[in-house]
Amino acid sequence: xxxxxxxxxxxxxxxxxxxxxxxxxxKPKKVTAKVGRATFTGRMDGEHFVYEVKGKERxxxxxxxx
Numbered sequence: 001x002x003x004x005x006x007x008x009x010x011x012x013x014x015x016x017x018x019x020x021x022x023x024x025x026x027k028p029k030k031v032t033a034k035v036g037r038a039t040f041t042g043r044m045d046g047e048h049f050v051y052e053v054k055g056k057e058r059x060x061x062x063x064x065x066x
Contacts, residue, residue: 033063
Protein backbone atom coordinates (compact mmCIF):
# COMPACT_ATOMS: atom_id res chain seq x y z
CA UNK A 1 0.00 0.00 0.00
CA UNK A 2 2.68 2.52 0.99
CA UNK A 3 4.88 1.39 -1.90
CA UNK A 4 2.06 1.95 -4.38
CA UNK A 5 1.41 5.43 -2.97
CA UNK A 6 5.10 6.32 -3.32
CA UNK A 7 5.16 4.97 -6.89
CA UNK A 8 2.12 7.09 -7.87
CA UNK A 9 3.70 10.18 -6.33
CA UNK A 10 6.93 9.55 -8.26
CA UNK A 11 4.93 9.20 -11.49
CA UNK A 12 3.13 12.51 -10.85
CA UNK A 13 6.42 14.29 -10.16
CA UNK A 14 7.97 12.80 -13.29
CA UNK A 15 5.00 13.90 -15.43
CA UNK A 16 5.17 17.39 -13.92
CA UNK A 17 8.90 17.65 -14.67
CA UNK A 18 8.34 16.46 -18.26
CA UNK A 19 5.58 19.04 -18.78
CA UNK A 20 7.81 21.79 -17.41
CA UNK A 21 10.66 20.74 -19.72
CA UNK A 22 8.30 20.92 -22.72
CA UNK A 23 7.21 24.41 -21.74
CA UNK A 24 3.69 23.41 -20.76
CA UNK A 25 2.77 25.21 -17.58
CA UNK A 26 -0.39 25.93 -15.67
CA LYS A 27 -3.19 28.02 -16.99
CA PRO A 28 -2.57 31.75 -16.57
CA LYS A 29 -3.97 33.26 -13.42
CA LYS A 30 -7.19 35.22 -13.97
CA VAL A 31 -6.92 38.91 -13.12
CA THR A 32 -9.69 41.48 -12.86
CA ALA A 33 -8.76 44.98 -13.92
CA LYS A 34 -10.41 48.26 -14.77
CA VAL A 35 -9.70 49.58 -18.28
CA GLY A 36 -11.22 53.00 -18.76
CA ARG A 37 -14.68 52.83 -17.17
CA ALA A 38 -15.21 49.11 -17.80
CA THR A 39 -14.04 46.14 -15.71
CA PHE A 40 -12.63 43.06 -17.47
CA THR A 41 -11.31 39.66 -16.45
CA GLY A 42 -8.17 38.61 -18.27
CA ARG A 43 -4.56 37.60 -17.69
CA MET A 44 -1.18 39.24 -17.32
CA ASP A 45 1.43 38.85 -20.06
CA GLY A 46 4.53 40.55 -18.73
CA GLU A 47 3.46 44.13 -18.09
CA HIS A 48 0.43 43.93 -20.42
CA PHE A 49 -3.10 43.15 -19.31
CA VAL A 50 -4.70 40.87 -21.93
CA TYR A 51 -8.49 40.58 -22.16
CA GLU A 52 -11.24 39.85 -24.71
CA VAL A 53 -13.83 42.23 -26.13
CA LYS A 54 -16.42 40.92 -28.60
CA GLY A 55 -14.32 37.80 -29.22
CA LYS A 56 -11.11 39.67 -29.99
CA GLU A 57 -8.04 39.77 -27.79
CA ARG A 58 -6.95 43.20 -26.56
CA UNK A 59 -3.77 44.26 -24.75
CA UNK A 60 -3.12 47.37 -22.71
CA UNK A 61 -0.58 48.93 -20.43
CA UNK A 62 -3.12 51.42 -19.04
CA UNK A 63 -5.19 49.55 -16.48
CA UNK A 64 -5.87 49.45 -12.76
CA UNK A 65 -5.84 46.04 -11.09
CA UNK A 66 -8.76 45.36 -8.78
